[in-house]
Amino acid sequence: MTVRRRRARTRPPAALVPLAVIALTFLVLPFVALLQRAPWSSMGDLLGEPLVTDALRLSVVSALAATGLSLLGGVPLAWVLARTEFPGRAFVRAVVLLPMVLPPVVGGAALLFAFGRRGLVGAPAYDGTGLLLPYSLAGVIAANTFVALPFLVVTVEAGLRTADRRYEDAAATLGASRWTTFRRVTLPMVAPSVVAGAVLCWARALGEFGATVTFAGNLQGRTQTMPLAVFLALESDRDAAIALSLLLIAVSLAVLVPLRDRWLAA
Amino acid sequence: MLRADIGVQLGDLDLAAAIDAGDGEVVALLGPNGAGKTTVLRVVAGLQPLDRGRVELGGRVLDDPATGTFVPPAGRPVGVVFQDHLLFPHMSALDNVAFGLRARGVGKVDARSRAARWLDRVGLADRADARPGALSGGQSQRVAVARALATEPQVLLLDEPLAAVDARTRVHMRAELRRHLTTFAGVRLLVTHDPVDALVLADRLVVIEAGRVTQHGTTSEVARRPRSRYVAQLVGLNLLHGTAVGEHDVRLSSGGHLVVADPLPAGEVAVAVRPQAVTVHRRRPEGSARNAWEARVVDLEADHDRVRVQLAGPVAAAPATGPGDPAVLVAEVTPGAVAELGLAPGAAVWATVKAVDLAVYER
Structure with a gap:
């Protein structure tokens, strides 16, 4: 009954309905095709294969790590962009947004020139400590962070800009230091934006392909995440590719569905 | 004793006003919107630094651009009841009141028990766990007053404390505010554009129009002998x-x-x-x-x-x-x-x- 009442109140203009249906069909149809081709009988065995389990583990770990790193650096960066005035801020913001626009392969190549074996920073780092980012889990995380960080920064910056700064004034008059004000007033008040940004960031990292394959390679068990494994399996083992894809969809839905509208709309 | 000689240039506002207020005194800043009343409060609270002049509280200089002295808001013994109250929406009433004590280094348990006593004093002991969104306008005002007074400031600043209230509850809240104001012994500075608020709550009026003090005196003096058209119309x-x-x-x-x-x-x-x-x-x-x-x-x-x-x-x-x-x-x-x-x-x-x-x- 409540459904019917709501429907009556929010009935869309007639012209919009067919277009909305077409758009939705376009989005859903590929998933239906995937499900239809799924090798349901051998699914259990496929999902147990090391190729699949390794990729799942690497994907979840690297996406979570990238989200964590993005939160650590992205929230402060968003604060600086939202709250401070400095010359060239518009340029800095454009640079921050660049990885969102660039083909990820370009990002991966740029990462190689910076942190590769003979890279700008990578070479002295390798000579000094023997540490090497490419072709390692750390490299996957670096590539994921590089492409996903801007999503967090943009979302949190927007949240900070719309937050009512008078609450920060109130905190200051109550004796709070700038750090206390940030931690106990600003951050809790922009929490919806931080959550929304973190989810977008995580989703972007989970699907990352180009920068990862360029910078970290495609080594099963070391750097081969789910998207990489799917791409490889499509050539050799179609059933495994479908199983991997379905798993990826399940993981994504498990995160997206429980999020309420307000987190994503923030 | 608060002595403020204020010179601030802020967009279209050119504020040049001298305001003195003694301990135990309620001074109302009365004036039309945009006259600079709220800026005076922000200067005293340290939220707006001076361009010229000097702010002194009990002999201590809080702001003096000539000597480069500036005490930031957190270091000033000033409590503020903001317009719209600005209670932190993600904290309970109790945590709002305890915030200032916590920020000033009081331990959690001690701060919360002191905050609870303040809530009790304003008659809201039973609303301690309520979020600001669940409080009525009157309750929210009482929490805001308790929060401002909990750190035991020497000056209490009130910015249009009754502006957000509808006419009917206003009468009641004004009387209540008057009661809370009398329990505080320090300087009280009240910004309002409502002459009734000013006449009921204040001992002395300072009228500010377009950034200048156009009249000051006891409430009865100002009410009997207005010096500007604005004040004459108000009274x-x-x-x-x-x-x-x-x-x-x-x-x-x-x-x-x-x-x-x-x-x-x-x-x-x-x-x-x-x-x-x-x-x-x-x-x-x-x-x-x-x-x-x-x-x-x-x-x-x-x-x-x-x-x-x-x-x-x-x-x-x-x-x-x-x-x-x-x-x-x-x-x-x-x-x-x-x-x-x-x-x-x-x-x-x-x-x-x-x-x-x-x-x-x-x-």
Whole structure:
């Protein structure tokens, strides 16, 4: 009954309905095709294969790590962009947004020139400590962070800009230091934006392909995440590719569905 | 004792105002919107640094650009009740009140028990766990007052504390605020654009118009002897400008003249006339009324059980500052009188006022 009442109140203009249906069909149809081709009988065995389990583990770990790193650096960066005035801020913001626009392969190549074996920073780092980012889990995380960080920064910056700064004034008059004000007033008040940004960031990292394959390679068990494994399996083992894809969809839905509208709309 | 000599340039606002307030005193900053009242509070709280001048509290300099002294807000013994109260929406009422104590280094348990005592004092012990969103306007105001006072400041600043409240609860909340204000011994500075708030809550008024103090004094002084058109309108008086001629005669800038009972100060004077003291007649009154003149009814306006009649004539308010603001004298009469005298826009009437009903003072 409540459904019917709501429907009556929010009935869309007639012209919009067919277009909305077409758009939705376009989005859903590929998933239906995937499900239809799924090798349901051998699914259990496929999902147990090391190729699949390794990729799942690497994907979840690297996406979570990238989200964590993005939160650590992205929230402060968003604060600086939202709250401070400095010359060239518009340029800095454009640079921050660049990885969102660039083909990820370009990002991966740029990462190689910076942190590769003979890279700008990578070479002295390798000579000094023997540490090497490419072709390692750390490299996957670096590539994921590089492409996903801007999503967090943009979302949190927007949240900070719309937050009512008078609450920060109130905190200051109550004796709070700038750090206390940030931690106990600003951050809790922009929490919806931080959550929304973190989810977008995580989703972007989970699907990352180009920068990862360029910078970290495609080594099963070391750097081969789910998207990489799917791409490889499509050539050799179609059933495994479908199983991997379905798993990826399940993981994504498990995160997206429980999020309420307000987190994503923030 | 608060001494603030404030010079701030902020966009269109050029604020130059000196404000003193003693301990135990409630000073109201009264003025139209955009006059700079709130900026005064922000300066005292340290949220707006001075361009020129000096802020001193109990002998301690808080802001003095000449010597480079500036105590940031967190270091000032100042409590603020903000417009809209600004309670932190993600904290309970108790945590809001405890916030200042926690920020100043009081331990969690101690801060919460002190906050609970403050909530008890404002009668909200049972709402300690409520989020600000679940509080009524009155409750939210009480939490805001408790939060501002919990850190035991020397100055309490209140920015339009009643502005967000509807007219009916306002009366009740004003009385309540008055009660809470009297329990605080320090300096209290209250910003308002409502003359009733100012008259009920304050001992002294400072009127700020366009960044300047145009009048200050005790509430009764300001209410009886307004110096600007703005204040005269707020307190409901006609304010006439004129020049003293002899001992009891005032030549008005609007052309007429009035005889006053009190001996006049020399030179430029202001004359305050209560609208109730102006009598309207259809014909020239007989007898000894020395202040009688011919006038024309410009407009009538019902005000509760009275009618305010605007009269154009040789006795009229000080020259209007803005266009479309005609120079008139307001008389207040009963609806019965309006009917009896046949008052309507354009009607020719006679007006009188007794010499003893005129308050005259230097301008």
